Amino acid sequence: MKAIEVFAEKGYHETTVDEIADNLNVAKGTIYYHYKNKKQLYLALINEGFATLKGRVFEIVEGSGNAEEKLKRLIQVQVDFFQEYSNITFIFLREFYGNVINRHELTAILNEYLDLIAGILNEGQENGQFRPLETEVTTFMIFGAVAVSTLNYLHQPAGLTPELFLKNVIEGIFYGIKGVERQK
Amino acid sequence: MKAIEVFAEKGYHETTVDEIADNLNVAKGTIYYHYKNKKQLYLALINEGFATLKGRVFEIVEGSGNAEEKLKRLIQVQVDFFQEYSNITFIFLREFYGNVINRHELTAILNEYLDLIAGILNEGQENGQFRPLETEVTTFMIFGAVAVSTLNYLHQPAGLTPELFLKNVIEGIFYGIKGVERQK
Amino acid sequence: MKAIEVFAEKGYHETTVDEIADNLNVAKGTIYYHYKNKKQLYLALINEGFATLKGRVFEIVEGSGNAEEKLKRLIQVQVDFFQEYSNITFIFLREFYGNVINRHELTAILNEYLDLIAGILNEGQENGQFRPLETEVTTFMIFGAVAVSTLNYLHQPAGLTPELFLKNVIEGIFYGIKGVERQK
Amino acid sequence: MKAIEVFAEKGYHETTVDEIADNLNVAKGTIYYHYKNKKQLYLALINEGFATLKGRVFEIVEGSGNAEEKLKRLIQVQVDFFQEYSNITFIFLREFYGNVINRHELTAILNEYLDLIAGILNEGQENGQFRPLETEVTTFMIFGAVAVSTLNYLHQPAGLTPELFLKNVIEGIFYGIKGVERQK
DNA sequence: TATGAATGAGAGTTCATTCAT
DNA sequence: AATGAATGAACTCTCATTCAT
Numbered sequence: 001m002k003a004i005e006v007f008a009e010k011g012y013h014e015t016t017v018d019e020i021a022d023n024l025n026v027a028k029g030t031i032y033y034h035y036k037n038k039k040q041l042y043l044a045l046i047n048e049g050f051a052t053l054k055g056r057v058f059e060i061v062e063g064s065g066n067a068e069e070k071l072k073r074l075i076q077v078q079v080d081f082f083q084e085y086s087n088i089t090f091i092f093l094r095e096f097y098g099n100v101i102n103r104h105e106l107t108a109i110l111n112e113y114l115d116l117i118a119g120i121l122n123e124g125q126e127n128g129q130f131r132p133l134e135t136e137v138t139t140f141m142i143f144g145a146v147a148v149s150t151l152n153y154l155h156q157p158a159g160l161t162p163e164l165f166l167k168n169v170i171e172g173i174f175y176g177i178k179g180v181e182r183q184k
Numbered sequence: 185m186k187a188i189e190v191f192a193e194k195g196y197h198e199t200t201v202d203e204i205a206d207n208l209n210v211a212k213g214t215i216y217y218h219y220k221n222k223k224q225l226y227l228a229l230i231n232e233g234f235a236t237l238k239g240r241v242f243e244i245v246e247g248s249g250n251a252e253e254k255l256k257r258l259i260q261v262q263v264d265f266f267q268e269y270s271n272i273t274f275i276f277l278r279e280f281y282g283n284v285i286n287r288h289e290l291t292a293i294l295n296e297y298l299d300l301i302a303g304i305l306n307e308g309q310e311n312g313q314f315r316p317l318e319t320e321v322t323t324f325m326i327f328g329a330v331a332v333s334t335l336n337y338l339h340q341p342a343g344l345t346p347e348l349f350l351k352n353v354i355e356g357i358f359y360g361i362k363g364v365e366r367q368k
Numbered sequence: 369m370k371a372i373e374v375f376a377e378k379g380y381h382e383t384t385v386d387e388i389a390d391n392l393n394v395a396k397g398t399i400y401y402h403y404k405n406k407k408q409l410y411l412a413l414i415n416e417g418f419a420t421l422k423g424r425v426f427e428i429v430e431g432s433g434n435a436e437e438k439l440k441r442l443i444q445v446q447v448d449f450f451q452e453y454s455n456i457t458f459i460f461l462r463e464f465y466g467n468v469i470n471r472h473e474l475t476a477i478l479n480e481y482l483d484l485i486a487g488i489l490n491e492g493q494e495n496g497q498f499r500p501l502e503t504e505v506t507t508f509m510i511f512g513a514v515a516v517s518t519l520n521y522l523h524q525p526a527g528l529t530p531e532l533f534l535k536n537v538i539e540g541i542f543y544g545i546k547g548v549e550r551q552k
Numbered sequence: 553m554k555a556i557e558v559f560a561e562k563g564y565h566e567t568t569v570d571e572i573a574d575n576l577n578v579a580k581g582t583i584y585y586h587y588k589n590k591k592q593l594y595l596a597l598i599n600e601g602f603a604t605l606k607g608r609v610f611e612i613v614e615g616s617g618n619a620e621e622k623l624k625r626l627i628q629v630q631v632d633f634f635q636e637y638s639n640i641t642f643i644f645l646r647e648f649y650g651n652v653i654n655r656h657e658l659t660a661i662l663n664e665y666l667d668l669i670a671g672i673l674n675e676g677q678e679n680g681q682f683r684p685l686e687t688e689v690t691t692f693m694i695f696g697a698v699a700v701s702t703l704n705y706l707h708q709p710a711g712l713t714p715e716l717f718l719k720n721v722i723e724g725i726f727y728g729i730k731g732v733e734r735q736k
Numbered sequence: 737t738a739t740g741a742a743t744g745a746g747a748g749t750t751c752a753t754t755c756a757t
Numbered sequence: 758a759a760t761g762a763a764t765g766a767a768c769t770c771t772c773a774t775t776c777a778t
Contacts, residue, residue, distance in 0.1 A: 013197035017752060027760045029754085034758095038752060068362070121361070130361045134344060137352040138361060140336040141329035148328025149321050158320045168321040172360065177305070177314045177322060178252070179363015201769065211743045216770065218741095381565035385773060395739045397775085406773065436730070489729070498729045502712060505720040506729060508704040509697035516696025517689050526688045536689040540728065545673070545682045545690060546620070547731020569748065579764045584749065586762090 004045040008087025012042055043106075049088035050109050053081045057116050067124030068174075074120060075146060075170055082150040083162075089147060114139050142173055188229040192271025196226055227290075233272035234293050237265045241300050251308030252358075258304065259330060259354055266334040267346075273331060298323050326357055372413040376455025380410055417456035418477050421449045425484050435492030436542075442488060443514060443538055450518040451530075457515060482507050510541055556597040560639025564594055595658075601640035602661050605633045609668050619676030620726075626672065627698060627722055634702040635714075641699060666691050694725055 001023045007015050017038055021028040035041040060073050082089045092106070118139045124130035146169060153165050160168075175181070185207045191199050201222055205212040219225040244257050266273045276290070302323045308314035330353060337349050344352070359365070369391045375383050385406055389396040403409040428441050450457045460474070486507045492498035514537060521533050528536070543549070553575045559567050569590055573580040587593035612625050634641045644658065670691045676682035698721060705717050712720070727733070 016750085021761095028752090029760045029762095030758080032753070033760090071361075124361070131355075131359070131364075133356060133361060134342075134348070134352045136342045137333050137337070137344070137349060138356055140333040141353065141356050142361075144328035144330070144332025145325035146328075147332070149324040152324040153321070158318075160318060160321070164318070165321060168318045169325065171315075172317060172322055172325050174360045175315070175363030176356065176358045176360035177255075177308070177317060177326075178365075179359030180315075180366050181362075182364050183367070200767085212769095213743050213745095213771085214741080216772095217743090222769070384771085389740095396773095397739045398737085400774070401738065439729075492729070499723075499727070499732075501724060501729060502710075502716070502720045504710045505701050505705070505712070505717060506724055508701040509721065509724050510729075512696035512698070512700025513693035514696070515700070517692040520692040521689070526686075528686060528689070532686070533689060536686045537693065539683075540685060540690055540693050542728045543683070543731030544724065544726045544728035545623075545676070545685060545694075546733075547727030548683075548734050549730075550732050551735070568746085580749090581751085581764050581766095582762080584751095585764085590748065 003041070004049060004091070005087050007042060007045065008090050012091075046088065046091060046106070047109060049085055050092070050113065052085070053078075054113055054116070056081065057113065061116050061119060066129060067120050067127065068129050070120050071117075071124065071173075072170055074117065075142075075173060076166060078146050079150050079166055079169060082147060083154060086151065086154050089151060114143060117142060145169070145173060187225070188233060188275070189271050191226060191229065192274050196275075230272060230275060230290070231293060233269055234276070234297065236269070237262070238297050238300070240265065241297065245300050245303060250313065251304050251311065252313050254304050255301075255308065255357075256354055258301065259326075259357060260350060262330050263334050263350055263353060266331060267338060270335065270338050273335060298327060301326060329353070329357060371409070372417060372459070373455050375410060375413065376458050380459075414456065414459060414474070415477060417453055418460070418481065420453070421446075422481055422484070424449065425481065429484050429487060434497065435488050435495065436497050438488050439485075439492065439541075440538055442485065443510075443541065444534060446514050447518050447534055447537060450515060451522060454519065454522050457519065482511060485510060513537070513541060555593070556601060556643070557639050559594060559597065560642050564643075598640065598643060598658070599661060601637055602644070602665065604637070605630070606665055606668070608633065609665065613668050613671060618681060619672050619679065620681050622672050623669075623676065623725075624722055626669065627694075627725060628718060630698050631702050631718055631721060634699060635706060638703065638706050641703060666695060669694060697721070697725060 003020050003024060006019055006023050009015075010019075017028055017031060020041070021031055024031075031041065035044065056077050057074055060070055060077065063070070065073070092110070118135050121130060121133075121135045121138055125132055125135075149169060153160070187204050187208060190203055190207050193199075194203075201212055201215060204225070205215055208215070215225060219228060240261050241258055244254055244261060247254070249257070276294070302319050305314060305319045305322055309316055309319075333353060337344070371388050371392060374387055374391050377383075378387075385396055385399060388409070389399055392399075399409065403412065424445050425442055428438055428445060431438070433441070460478070486503050489498060489503045489506055493500055493503070517537060521528070555572050555576060558572055558575050561567075562571075569580055569583060572593070573583055576583070583593060587596060608629050609626055612622055612629065615622070617625070644662070670687050673682060673687045673690055677684055677687075701721060705712070
């Protein structure tokens with residue numbers, strides 16, 4: 001079991017450095033040899049995890065296609081990531097609403113990511129594909145909707161296939177619970 | 185300062201029972217006279233807070249109007265509540281993704297609330313107002329979108345008036361970033 | 369359940385005043401109305417119990433019969449008492465070897481009792497019925513032998529009838545594991 | 553002062569872990585590094601002490617001589633031990649009649665020891681040296697008589713030399729207060 | 737005479753951190 | 758570069774005792 005998974009399973013405060021050391025098969029002192037303290041270890045692990053997500057999303061942003069296509073792919077990547085690295089997602093949401101001490105560092109990490117989403121939204125509004133909503137609000141709605149629904153899906157799949165789940169999420173974000181495609 | 189606010193500000197583990205007692209102007213022993221332990225105090229406070237939200241939403245559900253009108257009002261109530269009781273919302277999101285120990289109790293509290301949302305969604309789908317999306321997925325998307333965007337709005341209002349913020353949230357949930365009203 | 373039994377079952381320190389109050393069906397404050405503190409309550413209960421034993425033994429000492437007959441009856445009374453009031457016996461042995469604070473009070477209580485045994489032993493030695501052993505040593509040996517064997521008998525009866533158990537104790541004390549009746 | 557002596561002097565509950573740590577000249581945490589909790593430390597110390605007694609007695613049991621000679625030596629060893637390690641003896645008697653929680657562990661420790669005595673008694677009865685008394689009863693009588701009289705002797709020597717004290721104990725156990733050597 | 741909510745000193749325990757090896 | 762025994766500050770929780778009613 002990797003260190004990040006231990007943290008994810010039990011939370012920062014309920015995970016001891018002893019447990020981390022046990023899972024890593026190293027002595028406790030070794031951890032302090034590599035990291036200044038428990039918190040720095042924790043932040044390093046989170047950063048590492050999110051770097052992966054940012055990397056994948058960055059490829060999409062820089063890649064080909066219009067805003068709509070990019071956003072679809074981004075949602076898919078995000079859903080996949082939240083499933084694959086559910087432990088990091090847990091940690092992130094938890095800490096984002098968590099103690100004031102870490103918020104600053106974590107907000108910085110998250111904002112870098114959300115800026116990528118915001119960029120796509122702006123691009124889509126400029127070329128008329130998306131409706132003129134406040135990017136700041138929409139970005140967080142998308143992030144919240146995808147994260148919370150995915151984590152719930154992981155907990156209690158409710159009989160849906162992954163494909164059907166993804167389709168529902170995308171449709172919800174693109175057309176809401178009520179809207180339809182514009183008449184061309 | 186009330187006990188729940190102390191927890192909200194610093195988080196469960198970083199809040200000591202001494203601090204709670206100081207803020208309540210009672211002796212530490214008094215807290216243990218009324219609550220079995222720190223955790224039970226914490227859960228009791230959360231329950232109390234959420235009971236308020238559930239009460240308000242229940243009025244809407246049982247009240248007049250069709251599903252669309254109800255959902256609009258529900259979102260408004262939820263946004264208002266998240267603003268008024270942002271501390272409880274923080275706590276809740278944090279713990280929901282938090283340690284495994286509390287998850288069971290908290291999930292029970294949350295599910296009661298989400299069932300109310302699900303009821304409205306089903307009603308709207310049955311009478312044709314809403315599109316046929318999976319209720320299970322949509323419910324969590326709405327909750328996540330509203331919670332995360334509202335909390336972010338509280339942190340960094342970004343120049344939006346509360347009315348404009350609410351309008352954006354409702355439009356996002358009803359029509360997504362792309363959909364439009366159906367042609368009658 | 370009476371207060372003394374609660375103490376006997378769990379020991380002084382592991383019994384709370386709350387438990388005593390519950391068992392007595394009175395409020396905690398009431399106990400402090402009648403007794404100065406927990407310790408005084410405890411000593412009062414022990415005194416009460418031992419007064420019973422002393423009373424019974426005193427009757428024997430003052431009664432008819434020679435030393436041998438008296439000692440036999442005394443042993444029987446002691447065995448009976450230890451069985452009937454095993455809780456007090458437990459408490460007594462425990463405290464006798466227990467904390468230094470109570471030892472003084474309890475030793476006084478015990479000594480009054482042991483003096484009665486010593487008196488019988490002296491009487492028996494003077495009239496030649498008993499061998500000339502040091503009364504001080506013998507008294508404690510008898511007390512220890514009877515108490516420890518009886519408490520063990522209460523715990524694990526080992527298939528002996530009460531009569532057979534008593535017979536063994538008396539024989540052990542009178543003739544040891546090896547001795548026989550003198551030739552007349 | 554060793555940890556066991558602190559416990560012996562003040563009793564389990566009235567001895568704090570801080571005191572133990574002070575006497576050992578280590579930090580409190582060090583104790584918890586080596587022992588799970590206060591109770592396990594306590595039991596470990598008792599076990600250690602009794603292992604010494606068992607070792608000495610085992611040598612006798614396995615050694616040369618008939619049952620009578622063995623028992624004499626055993627009593628002497630026991631008296632010596634109770635004097636040398638009076639603190640452990642105190643603790644043991646106290647706890648044996650003490651709280652229910654420890655009884656199980658302590659009974660196990662004691663039984664191993666008493667079995668050694670019982671073995672000698674049986675051997676002596678089989679070869680006709682000892683009278684046919686119930687071993688189960690006699691074993692506990694001997695243990696109780698030796699322990700209680702020795703502890704009392706330690707408290708108030710009453711003018712007896714150690715040799716005279718031991719002689720009285722052995723005679724009491726072998727011939728009781730009344731019996732004599734059989735006619736050969 | 738009786739109550740029981742409130743108290744607070746003091747206890748056991750945890751665990752991130754250090755440092756001699 | 759790695760270790761793990763030792764640390765001690767800080768925490769949760771207990772419970773005998775008090776006192777206003």
